[in-house]
Amino acid sequence: MGEWGSCPVYTGRLRKKASVRPETRREWQAIRLPVGNSAPITRRDLFALTFGYLPLAAQPADQPDALSLAEARPVLDDFSAELPAGLSGDPLTAASWQEWATAHDREIRSRLQRGDADSIVNLLLFGTSFTAQPRCTIQQVEAAGGDAEAASQLIRARVRDFAAAVARPGTNERLLFAAGWLHEQGADPVGPAAASRIATVLLENTLRVVREQQEYNRAIAEAKQKEDAAHLFIERSSLYRGRGLSLDTSFRPNYGIERSLAEMQSAGLLRQVHRAAVLGPGLDFTDKRSGYDFYPVQTLQPFALVDSLRRLRLADSGGPAVAILDLSGRVLRHVRRAVDQARAGSAYTVQLALDRDTQWRPATVDYWRRSCAEIGTEIEPLRPPPGAAVRMRAVRIRPDVVRLLEPFDLEIVIQHLRLPDERRFDLVVATNILVYYSPFEQALALQNLAAMLRPGGVLLSNNVLPEVPGVPMHPAGATSVAYSNDPDDGDHMLWYRRV
Ligand SMILES: C[S@@+](CC[C@H](N)C(=O)[O-])C[C@H]1O[C@@H](n2cnc3c(N)ncnc32)[C@H](O)[C@@H]1O
Numbered sequence: 001m002g003e004w005g006s007c008p009v010y011t012g013r014l015r016k017k018a019s020v021r022p023e024t025r026r027e028w029q030a031i032r033l034p035v036g037n038s039a040p041i042t043r044r045d046l047f048a049l050t051f052g053y054l055p056l057a058a059q060p061a062d063q064p065d066a067l068s069l070a071e072a073r074p075v076l077d078d079f080s081a082e083l084p085a086g087l088s089g090d091p092l093t094a095a096s097w098q099e100w101a102t103a104h105d106r107e108i109r110s111r112l113q114r115g116d117a118d119s120i121v122n123l124l125l126f127g128t129s130f131t132a133q134p135r136c137t138i139q140q141v142e143a144a145g146g147d148a149e150a151a152s153q154l155i156r157a158r159v160r161d162f163a164a165a166v167a168r169p170g171t172n173e174r175l176l177f178a179a180g181w182l183h184e185q186g187a188d189p190v191g192p193a194a195a196s197r198i199a200t201v202l203l204e205n206t207l208r209v210v211r212e213q214q215e216y217n218r219a220i221a222e223a224k225q226k227e228d229a230a231h232l233f234i235e236r237s238s239l240y241r242g243r244g245l246s247l248d249t250s251f252r253p254n255y256g257i258e259r260s261l262a263e264m265q266s267a268g269l270l271r272q273v274h275r276a277a278v279l280g281p282g283l284d285f286t287d288k289r290s291g292y293d294f295y296p297v298q299t300l301q302p303f304a305l306v307d308s309l310r311r312l313r314l315a316d317s318g319g320p321a322v323a324i325l326d327l328s329g330r331v332l333r334h335v336r337r338a339v340d341q342a343r344a345g346s347a348y349t350v351q352l353a354l355d356r357d358t359q360w361r362p363a364t365v366d367y368w369r370r371s372c373a374e375i376g377t378e379i380e381p382l383r384p385p386p387g388a389a390v391r392m393r394a395v396r397i398r399p400d401v402v403r404l405l406e407p408f409d410l411e412i413v414i415q416h417l418r419l420p421d422e423r424r425f426d427l428v429v430a431t432n433i434l435v436y437y438s439p440f441e442q443a444l445a446l447q448n449l450a451a452m453l454r455p456g457g458v459l460l461s462n463n464v465l466p467e468v469p470g471v472p473m474h475p476a477g478a479t480s481v482a483y484s485n486d487p488d489d490g491d492h493m494l495w496y497r498r499v
Pocket residue numbers: 108245246247248249250253279280281282283301325326327328331410411412413430431432433436
């Protein structure tokens with residue numbers, strides 16, 4: 001611990017000793033759990049059952065369910081002075097709560113569209129599959145000072161190549177996605193005057209992303225000046241609450257997760273993980289930090305988690321079962337396709353990129369070198385395009401590992417899976433997701449997470465979360481990890497234990 005600054009686990013709005021109120025405890029016990037399994041159990045399932053990891057697909061009872069008013073009550077009471085409009089007026093009834101929750105769920109899901117727009121901007125600036133132009137950074141566009149003309153000069157050649165490529169995307173999944181997105185924006189890639197309409201839409205969105213980035217930088221700089229490290233971390237933990245929901249992912253947080261798992265194991269907090277969940281695994285489309293598009297779109301975190309759990313002997317060689325909880329249709333379709341293909345015997349290949357121009361810590365490089373080795377076979381990676389300063393590894397992940405994943409469409413602020421006790425999770429991993437929400441929404445999410453964890457189960461999050469009386473999740477420790485020598489390139493991984 002302590003490698004990456006100080007970690008304020010018990011500070012700010014957090015309360016050290018949140019007690020479970022008796023009435024809340026009753027509410028928890030009163031939750032009706034669906035039981036029964038009408039799906040036929042195969043010999044393989046019986047084998048799995050013996051070892052404690054029944055593939056999640058076999059259980060039709062695991063349905064997403066919205067938080068009831070009774071379940072939300074501790075959070076509503078604790079945030080009574082800062083409730084969002086729609087919850088603060090007349091006393092709430094079950095019906096008015098449900099109405100608000102349904103509308104809020106819809107509002108959160110609608111933020112995916114703006115996240116998609118951000119992904120397209122990343123592809124435009126960093127992509128190399130559609131252009132020979134050098135990669136461009138947000139910082140370079142920022143240096144244009146929000147001046148549309150200067151920014152457009154900088155990215156003009158890229159925009160031109162992008163417009164030509166989306167008109168003929170072929171089988172390039174990123175360009176196909178971009179073409180569909182442009183169509184939705186009223187800039188049909190093959191229509192008349194397509195290039196100029198595309199240029200307008202891309203420039204508008206690039207400037208918006210740059211403006212947003214400048215605001216985040218300003219907020220962080222202000223917090224750094226005014227506050228101590230603890231408050232800075234709290235400020236950062238909700239930084240993206242107004243932003244579009246991005247799907248970005250890279251290998252970085254997976255190293256932080258492995259370190260945390262090892263420390264939780266040493267602390268006796270984690271023994272065996274039979275059932276885990278990854279909340280928001282994301283898709284490596286064109287990550288905003290590393291930003292490559294020369295390999296297929298991929299997901300990493302679920303595989304990295306299984307790999308780490310097996311390496312640490314926290315899961316046996318046939319497990320764990322891993323629920324994939326996400327609201328993004330793109331993420332869910334991607335995982336579903338991988339699982340379907342694995343059922344037909346196909347492996348899933350991950351390409352692991354390590355930038356050469358980052359001053360990585362040796363331990364990060366070690367992790368990159370061994371990542372996924374427990375669950376697959378090292379193969380020749382795809383060759384980076386000329387000029388890309390990146391080292392590559394690739395691992396072909398065995399189909400039996402891919403089949404451990406089971407995707408669920410779930411929006412964590414409002415929903416959880418109703419799970420019978422024996423199917424609750426030992427571990428939930430949630431990195432770079434709760435930062436998109438306000439403390440009130442994070443508290444609701446914590447209540448939903450508590451409903452899916454077994455007592456003693458652990459949540460790992462790289463954001464500090466509010467501690468609310470009546471929400472049975474308590475801080476239990478933290479791991480601080482530096483990925484590179486950049487002082488801003490690290491994570492505080494907080495451990496929350498379901499009491
Ligand atoms: C920025 S990505 C993080 C990916 C990965 N966890 C990582 O750390 O690299 C955020 C992920 O969370 C998902 N997500 C965002 N809000 C969510 C919500 N309210 N409920 C479920 N999933 C959500 C997104 O769809 C995406 O998969």
